[in-house]
Amino acid sequence: MRTDTGQVFRLEDYRPSDYLIPRTHLTFRLDPIRTIVIADLTIERRAGVDPSAPLILDGDDLNLKRIELDGIEHTAHEATPERLVLKDLPETAQFQLTIETELEPDRNKALMGLYRSNGVYCTQCEPEGFRRISYFLDRPDILSVYHVRIEAPRAEAPLLLSNGNPVDSGELDNSRHFAEWHDPHPKPSYLFALVAGDLGCLRDSFTTMGGRKVDLGIYVEHGKERLAAYAMDALKRSMRWDEEVFGREYDLDVFNIVAVSDFNMGAMENKGLNIFNDKYVLADEATATDTDFANIEAIIAHEYFHNWTGNRITCRDWFQLCLKEGLTVFRDHEFSADQRSRGVKRIAEVRALKALQFPEDQGPLAHPVRPRRYREINNFYTATVYEKGSEVVRMLATILGRETFRAGMDLYFERHDGEACTIEDFLKVFEDVSGRDLSQFGLWYNQSGTPNLTIKPSYEAGTLTLEIEQSVPPTPSESRKRLMHIPLAFGLIGSDGRELQWSSAEGGTVDGGVIHVRKRSQKLRFHGVAERPVLSLNRGFSAPVTLAVEQRPEDLIFLARHDSDPFGRWQAFNTLLTEALIAAYRCVLGGKATVFEDSIARLAGSIAADDDLEPAYRALAITLPSEADIARDIGKDIDPDAVLVARKALVGFIAGANRDSFHALYQHLHDTGPFSPDAAAAGRRALRNVLLGYLARSNDGTDIATSHFTHATNMTDLIAGMGTLAHEHPGSPQARAALADFERRHADMPLAMDKWFQIQATVPGEHALETVRTLMRHPSFSIDNPNRVRSLMGSFSAGNQSGFHRADGAAYLFFAEALMDIDKRNPQLSARLATAFRSWRSLEPIRQEKARQALVSMVKMPGISVDLGDIAERSLA
Structure with a gap:
């Protein structure tokens, strides 16, 4: 096991080997x-x-x-x-x-x-x-x-x-x-x-x-x-x-x-x-x-x-890791979109990107899609390399159009089969087939951080004006950023819900439904727009950016009901939910009662009941942002306990306002036919199980969840029932009985037991840490098995925000000690788990200091591996 953490590898130091x-x-x-x-x-x-x-x-x-x-x-x-x-x-x-x-x-x-x-x-x-x-x-x-x-x-x-x-x-x-x-x-x-x-x-x-x-x-x-x-x-x-x-x-x-x-x-x-x-x-x-x-x-x-994007054409050095991984993630995303629902798949991809990669971009572990230096390459198999790397390829396809993009891929396979290549080799084939200069676009590979677009719309006498400002925030390793080429897909929606057209545009490059943002500031004017439109921006999440748009709440409600772009429709309601949750969080901190707009609950109810929408889409739409999502959007001085209280309050508000309609729909979605893993059947189960989470907040919620668990005929419903009981009614006789019954039935099935560990590790509350300590002594737990460690330790640190970020810091010290033990056996695993500390600076000061002390204790550990030492030191930098 390597423990020397001194050597740093740099992209500019690459030299071909003297020998082959x-x-x-x-x-x-x-x-x-x-x-x-x-x-x-x-x-x-x-x-x-x-x-x-x-x-x-x-x-x-x-x-x-x-x-x-x-x-x-x-x-x-x-x-x-x-x-x-x-x-x-x-x-x-x-x-x-x-x-x-x-x-x-x-x-x-x-x-x-x-x-x-x-x-x-x-x-x-x-x-x-x-x-x-x-x-x-x-x-x-x-x-x-x-x-x-x-x-x-x-x-x-x-x-x-x-x-x-x-x-x-x-x-x-x-x-x-x-x-x-x-x-x-x-x-x-x-x-x-x-x-x-x-x-x-x-x-x-x-x-x-x-x-x-x-x-x-x-x-x-x-x-x-x-x-x-x-x-x-x-x-x-x-x-x-x-x-x-x-x-x-x-x-x-x-x-x-x-x-x-x-x-x-x-x-x-x-x-x-x-x-x-x-x-x-x-x-x-x-x-x-x-x-x-x-x-x-x-x-x-x-x-x-990977047989072609990774094996037949591989990467010249590990700095080019995204050349195979980001490109192949894009390919598997496209495959899944064709196999299932493209709109639903895209929403799921973006949720994962925001949950995993955006925090990486905003914290001490930020790095470009193509890093320029590393100490331990194992630590760069990250969401930035994979998921953001995929988004960069997707933007390239958006900029060039699908036919030109396919021509570029064909040339890439023809020109570089059997070679070890670089990002420059990859971009060059697209420049050659398109005749475009992609040097500004190439900055997506070489700069870390999430760009932000601030957009101010105005409408007068048939002309829509968009004032667009681009900024790329500094990151620990890069203080000065260059402007990016951002393809911003958009639509203009009229009062009847139909797409509005325009006669001409000036002030920037617009290809069909895509605005090409290249400057720090630009003012676009669309002439011949028949009425004041409602703006649908970053359709399909055409670029991995954050948006600050001057938009009225009624516009977001309108988009949530009428946007023809599935992602845009989901994003509108998700934005409304996020704003409501942040407002509730501030009320909790200020000791005030949380008050929500009735329109939020009505909209959730109408989306859930809309049979014109896929059940899988409806399930995603009415699922509230996670505690980590809320914390990310708040940005600093986070109190995870207050986030949890605010989220529970909004769940209860929506559940109370829609109890009868949610229950009727829940009953209607009950499936007595043979199991199928296809997208349509999975979507119906997803919607029913999201509704179960809301219904569990009602007076008879324990009975509903218990019945759901008892009558489940597949693992999806069984886990939903047990998870709902454990999370919504922790410690109740029904929850304890469900957990015991599941363990009895699945004790000899390791993959099922991973789910059992995961559910208990993510139950919030003051007893969360003790639960994890107890489960580490369970006969089915093995610290040598990565799946089992991730199901318990990984789920606790990443999926139990209030439990892991305890105000007294006890969970941090426990976690650091566990990582030190794991590190002696499996440095890769310990380093991956340690990324749970990546957002510690966004916490309120007391928790910040406790997290910092835990990281310092790891850095000082004798014999620490290069893997874990690299993550801990970069987190403290």
């Missing part, structure tokens, strides 16, 4: 305690490099056993567990290097490199895990063709998988066997994968548009094969969609997925052998919620789409 590794032959002799790895590497010196230049290979906690150069033992080297320096190399341009290392998979609790999960050998090499397997040029611009031989006891590991196509297999002796795999496509070391063990398999096949038959396999624990059926269906739909929408055909004879329970990430796109956290593979109505089904569909697609 065009071919890699790996032999694994698997053993839980003593695995032997023999790496036979073809080393090639770049033209012009001095033959006396040493070859410096990366390592991490490695045990070197042997080195040979062109078949002869080589002693001119310096070896540590973290680095191998070879000198006195042959003067020939190419030579063979053999390195033998010894690994201990059973002791590898960091879950990087080669480790064992429930008896299954597994690898995770992104971003720098391969160096835990063998000394190597472990960087993404070193592309190599891999041939892998795996040897293992047949009884222990009848299944032997690696990247590419199977080329040979057989018996070694009475107990051991081998398999060989060859991947013809050059790839970086972070995409290497190996799996060996005893697993069941769900098999299928897919025929590509070119006629290639691809054997598909999803490997899971024996007895769980049927739970992979939805994942298999999602995979086949992903393969077909990528052909139809992006023209991308799969390029190997096999495509395998393996599900494991101990995994730091959601999944990994290793070429031809995707490795998944089993929570994103296993599902049926009795074990998975509708959210789980949607996540499985999206993540299966995401990892498959």
Whole structure:
């Protein structure tokens, strides 16, 4: 485990390696305690490099056993567990290097490199895990063709998988066997994968548009094969969609997925052998919620789409991480939008972006979509790189238009197949196909922070005037910002709810329904507008910005009822809810009674009952902003307890005003038919379960929630019933009974128990911390399992604002101590959890100081990992 936190890597310091590794032959002799790895590497010196230049290979906690150069033992080297320096190399341009290392998979609790999960050998090499397997040029611009031989006891590991196509297999002796795999496509070391063990398999096949038959396999624990059926269906739909929408055909004879329970990430796109956290593979109505089904569909697609955006074309260095991740997130968002409801999917995406990425942009962990420096690359697998990176690609498609964007993607695949690329390479293809200068747009990749647009509209005698001001707030690492190119989609809505047209526009660039904001200040005039319009701005969330618009409350109500853009309609009501919640928060702080406008409750009731709207949309629309959302919009001096009180007050107000209509609709939505995970059925369940949350506030709310739990026929409704009882009636006999019943029925189902832990960890109140302490002693809790730790510790810190941000700071100290313990085993996990402190400066002064003390205690911890130390130090900076 690396604990040196001193080295900082900078984008401007990138240099090509003096050496290449065009071919890699790996032999694994698997053993839980003593695995032997023999790496036979073809080393090639770049033209012009001095033959006396040493070859410096990366390592991490490695045990070197042997080195040979062109078949002869080589002693001119310096070896540590973290680095191998070879000198006195042959003067020939190419030579063979053999390195033998010894690994201990059973002791590898960091879950990087080669480790064992429930008896299954597994690898995770992104971003720098391969160096835990063998000394190597472990960087993404070193592309190599891999041939892998795996040897293992047949009884222990009848299944032997690696990247590419199977080329040979057989018996070694009475107990051991081998398999060989060859991947013809050059790839970086972070995409290497190996799996060996005893697993069941769900098999299928897919025929590509070119006629290639691809054997598909999803490997899971024996007895769980049927739970992979939805994942298999999602995979086949992903393969077909990528052909139809992006023209991308799969390029190997096999495509395998393996599900494991101990995994730091959601999944990994290793070429031809995707490795998944089993929570994103296993599902049926009795074990998975509708959210789980949607996540499985999206993540299966995401990892498959990496075959071209990440694998066939990879990133030159880790500063370009968004080149594969942001682009692939955009692709999986588009896939999910086509599979489900585009409007509903877009709202869900924006809610996630605002909940995860906006706070990142506004806090000490802010960084550009393409960072310019890092200390630990694991800590830059962030919402900024993924979600904001996706939004940047979406803006590019908006600016260029879909046809030109597709032409640019086609050129990107044609020009850079088999290469390790940069953001500049990516943008250049779009400049070439469009003839546009995208240099100002490229700032989205290079500047951190969330831009803000202030818009002042006025209307007179048929002319609409928009005064637009752009600002990009400073962030800790960047005090001066340059102006961005912001595509602002908009619409003008007349009094009858129809779109208004205009005859001409002046003062800026307007393409159809998109205003191109490029200056600090600009005044746009639209002539020939028949009446004063109601403005619908940032339609579809065309740009990840904040808006300050002079808009009357009645305009927002009008938009919430009539905007033809689903996102705009949702945003209008969400803005009304947010403003009401902030006003209530200030009342709570001032010791005043909270008073809400009747129009809020009436609008919630009319949206819920509007059968012209999708149930899934209605569910999203009447779901109040979360406590974290409210705190983000308040901005500073936050008292989480007051936020909780204000939110509960508005829930109660809406529930009381609509009790009868909500109950009638709740009853109407009861579904007695067979379960289906499709979007329409999931939408009906979503609306019914949101209504349940409101009805739980009524006098008979406990009975309604108990009945909901008791009669649930699927996990979605079961979780809704139990969660409602636990959150709305904490400590009640009914809540305790539901939690006990769920535990009894699902004790042997880890993924279901994760939900059980999560629900209890997010119950607010003075007993929240003690609940978490108690659950850490539960027999089903394991600090070595990332899923279980995230379900309890992650849910508490991120999803229980009042519980985590206790005024006495006790939860901060508890959390810091827990992170220190986790850090000894799994630095990646501890660092991810530590990002819960990212918004500590927005709290009121007493909580601020308590959070600061907890962060300082982590920084001073002896032996702190580079991962956790980096997050803690940047949070304090």
